[in-house]
Amino acid sequence: MRSVALLVIALVLLAGVGPMLAPYDPTVINIPKRLSGPSAEFLLGTDALGRDILSRLLHGARWSLGLAFVISVISMIIGTTIGLAAALGGRLADWVAMRTTDTFLAFPELVAAIVIAGLMGAGTWSLIFALSVTGWMRYARVARGIGLSVQSRGYVVQARLAGLPSWSIARWHYLPSLIPSLTVVWTGMFARAILGISALGFLGFGVQPPNPEWGSMLLDARVHLRSTPLQMIWPGLAVVICVLAINLAGDALRDALAQQDAPE
Amino acid sequence: MIKTAGGLLLRALVVLSGTAILTFALLWNAPGDPAQAIAMARFDALLTDEVIDQVRAEVGLDRSFWQAFWAWLGPLLTLDFGNSAVTGRPVWPDLWASISYTFPLAFAALGIGLIISVPLAILATKRPGSLLDRFAVGLASIGNAIPAYWLGLILILIFAVKLAWLPALGASTPAHAILPALTLGLGVAASLTRIIRSGILEARGQPFLPAIRRRGVSDRSVGRDHVAPHAAIPVVTVFGLELAFLLEGLVLVEVIFGRPGLGTFLVQAILSRDFSHVQAVVVLTALVFVVVNLVIDLIYRVIDPRIGESNA
Numbered sequence: 001m002r003s004v005a006l007l008v009i010a011l012v013l014l015a016g017v018g019p020m021l022a023p024y025d026p027t028v029i030n031i032p033k034r035l036s037g038p039s040a041e042f043l044l045g046t047d048a049l050g051r052d053i054l055s056r057l058l059h060g061a062r063w064s065l066g067l068a069f070v071i072s073v074i075s076m077i078i079g080t081t082i083g084l085a086a087a088l089g090g091r092l093a094d095w096v097a098m099r100t101t102d103t104f105l106a107f108p109e110l111v112a113a114i115v116i117a118g119l120m121g122a123g124t125w126s127l128i129f130a131l132s133v134t135g136w137m138r139y140a141r142v143a144r145g146i147g148l149s150v151q152s153r154g155y156v157v158q159a160r161l162a163g164l165p166s167w168s169i170a171r172w173h174y175l176p177s178l179i180p181s182l183t184v185v186w187t188g189m190f191a192r193a194i195l196g197i198s199a200l201g202f203l204g205f206g207v208q209p210p211n212p213e214w215g216s217m218l219l220d221a222r223v224h225l226r227s228t229p230l231q232m233i234w235p236g237l238a239v240v241i242c243v244l245a246i247n248l249a250g251d252a253l254r255d256a257l258a259q260q261d262a263p264e
Numbered sequence: 265m266i267k268t269a270g271g272l273l274l275r276a277l278v279v280l281s282g283t284a285i286l287t288f289a290l291l292w293n294a295p296g297d298p299a300q301a302i303a304m305a306r307f308d309a310l311l312t313d314e315v316i317d318q319v320r321a322e323v324g325l326d327r328s329f330w331q332a333f334w335a336w337l338g339p340l341l342t343l344d345f346g347n348s349a350v351t352g353r354p355v356w357p358d359l360w361a362s363i364s365y366t367f368p369l370a371f372a373a374l375g376i377g378l379i380i381s382v383p384l385a386i387l388a389t390k391r392p393g394s395l396l397d398r399f400a401v402g403l404a405s406i407g408n409a410i411p412a413y414w415l416g417l418i419l420i421l422i423f424a425v426k427l428a429w430l431p432a433l434g435a436s437t438p439a440h441a442i443l444p445a446l447t448l449g450l451g452v453a454a455s456l457t458r459i460i461r462s463g464i465l466e467a468r469g470q471p472f473l474p475a476i477r478r479r480g481v482s483d484r485s486v487g488r489d490h491v492a493p494h495a496a497i498p499v500v501t502v503f504g505l506e507l508a509f510l511l512e513g514l515v516l517v518e519v520i521f522g523r524p525g526l527g528t529f530l531v532q533a534i535l536s537r538d539f540s541h542v543q544a545v546v547v548l549t550a551l552v553f554v555v556v557n558l559v560i561d562l563i564y565r566v567i568d569p570r571i572g573e574s575n576a
Contacts, residue, residue: 102275103282106553107546108508111515111530115287115546118534119294195411199516202413203531222417222520229421236414244409 007249011242015065022055027210037228044234047220056212057234063213065242067128068193072186074132079139080182084170086140087147094144101140109134110196117205127206131196138185146178180257187250191243198239214239272561276554283550284340288333291539298537299325305350305536323349323539336543345544350536355544359529365435366518366525369445370510376449381456388457389464400457407454412513416447416520433522444521448513455509459502460495467494493567500564504557511549 029049038045044053086097104112113130120126147170150156156173200206201215209216214235221232291298299320303311306319320326324335339346345355388400423443424432431440468491476486515527522528526545533541 099275099278099282103279103286106279106557107283107550108511108553110512111549114515114530115534115542116290118531119290119537119542121295191409198411199413199512202411202516203519205534218414218417225417225421226425229425232414232417232421236411236417239411239414240406240409244406247405247409 007245011065011245014061016062018058018061022052022058024052024055026051026056026059026212038230045228045231047217047231048224051210051212053217053231053234056217057214057238060212060214060217060235060238063207063211064194064197064215064239067124067197067207067213068190071128071131071135071193071197072190074128075135075189076139076182076186078132079136080143080175080178082136083140083143083145084147084174086144087151087174088166088170097140098144101137104134105137109192110199113196113200114203114205117200118203122205122208124207124211127197127200130200131193135189135193135196138189139182142181142185143174143178146181147174150174150177184250184254184257187246187253191246191250194239194243194246198235269562272558276558279554280547280550284337284547285333287543287546288336289329291542292329292332294537296537298539299323301537302349302539305538336540340547345547346540348538349540350538355540359526359541359544359548362524362526362529365523366514366527369441369448369518369523369525370514372441372445373448373452373510373513376445377452377456380449380453381460384453385457385460385464388461389468392465397461400461404454404457404461407450408458410451410454411516412447412451413516413520415450416444416517419443419447420520435521435523435525440521440523444517444523447517447520448510451513452506452510455506456499459498463495463498464491466498467491470494497564497568500560500567504553504560507556508553 029051031049036046044057047053047056082097082101086094089097112134116133117126117130120129150173156169159169159173197206197213198215198218201213201217202219204216204219207213207216209220217235218232221228221235224231297316299316300311302323303316303319307315324332327335336346345359347354348358351358384400384403388394388397391397420432420443423430430442431437432443434440470490473486473490476490477483514525515530517523518525518527519531529541530545532538533545
């Protein structure tokens with residue numbers, strides 16, 4: 001658990017303070033210095049427009065991690081709402097909600113996101129929309145599953161007998177028992193969102209230039225694979241480190257919760 | 265059994281029609297003028313309103329949503345994907361040509377994934393917690409975090425640029441398929457290793473194993489006849505997810521390696537707003553995944569009879 005807390009702090013720091021540590025403006029073009037290798041002036045070199053790669057990388061953290069956070073929270077809200085509606089809303093609502101979930105799950109999420117973002121026109125809003133509407137299904141399944149298992153517990157039955165409205169039962173009696181499992185799903189989806197954002201950025205459907213986003217930095221770097229191969233290493237490495245760290249934190253969290261549940 | 269199969273089939277039909285309607289609605293409501301985009305892709309020149317309106321009428325974009333939807337769905341039911349809005353050629357031959365590039369690549373990647381992950385998982389679980397086990401888990405975790413497009417670029421850098429052993433761009437010879445297949449295969453191996461490993465560990469913990477051992481059944485037979493089938497259940501379960509993962513990787517890998525497969529086909533279709541191409545890829549993908557999930561559901565009811573019982 002301590003490692004998870006440390007990691008969250010590290011990522012928040014990276015997105016929050018990282019850009020302030022950047023030595024240069026990430027969008028300033030400096031053609032005479034284009035495609036220069038690592039030096040004392042530019043620690044990681046410059047890209048095809050002479051922009052400082054280290055600065056772009058540090059600012060990119062805010063784009064990639066910030067957007068991934070927004071997307072994973074939006075899809076959590078969508079998914080939890082649908083899952084709880086399925087669990088609380090009776091048989092018809094359950095059937096409709098779960099078949100909708102099946103429909104979205106039947107399709108590879110990233111391919112769906114590519115189609116949606118591509119057709120809506122490249123840009124940050126399409127990116128958020130595309131990855132959110134293709135990322136809520138796991139939350140819905142978990143929320144429904146736990147919702148159904150909570151249904152027969154004493155305090156829920158009592159609340160129902162007391163005549164509380166469904167939304168209030170969902171808010172005060174279901175949500176607290178959902179939070180641990182939803183958090184585990186969230187870590188996984190947060191990591192997936194980082195990968196999705198950079199994949200769409202790499203295809204040119206995501207965050208648009210001149211904004212520094214790791215995937216679109218890779219797209220820029222790809223053309224110069226022969227002349228400055230190092231340029232392509234950094235943004236990819238940043239993605240890998242973040243995703244790996246979040247996945248490991250998610251595993252630790254899941255194990256901790258499993259241990260907590262075990263004695264019962 | 266027949267009743268469950270019927271239920272699953274009904275569910276598959278619901279999912280398929282849902283996908284068809286959603287895709288069509290998305291295409292129809294996408295911002296920008298699709299007629300203009302199609303005209304641009306066709307003529308690639310300055311366009312007058314007349315030309316755009318002509319294209320609009322020709323492609324059928326001047327109809328109402330439901331008119332256009334039924335006009336598209338009718339032929340689709342007989343597996344006729346219609347003609348491309350941009351080139352005017354029938355969709356199916358072009359689509360099939362791109363699939364013929366994608367299919368072998370997907371199979372090669374699955375093969376590479378299995379060849380690496382199965383022995384690795386078996387070796388790792390010989391002694392859980394050992395150095396080898398931790399090495400395998402660590403490798404798989406790192407592999408899961410590496411995006412396919414980045415791995416692809418690194419492989420190009422090493423094997424095509426630095427060592428000049430293999431070609432990187434295009435699909436003209438079988439050698440061109442090696443790097444893309446490796447890129448995808450390593451990703452598949454990373455996720456399969458984890459799943460097979462935990463499958464074996466869970467199978468080992470089953471309460472019936474000590475009883476079988478006490479009856480004097482050899483270790484070899486315990487592994488082959490009791491642990492292996494049990495460990496196969498989670499692998500079959502996640503096969504659908506694995507296939508989805510593979511397709512996601514394929515789109516990006518084909519773009520990186522400049523292979524004219526299904527992924528490139530899709531990205532091109534999106535960029536040129538070729539309605540019928542986008543729809544064809546989406547519907548075909550949904551069909552494949554619905555069928556795969558249906559088959560998986562049926563298979564694991566057969567290999568694990570307990571699943572049918574608890575659901576009934």
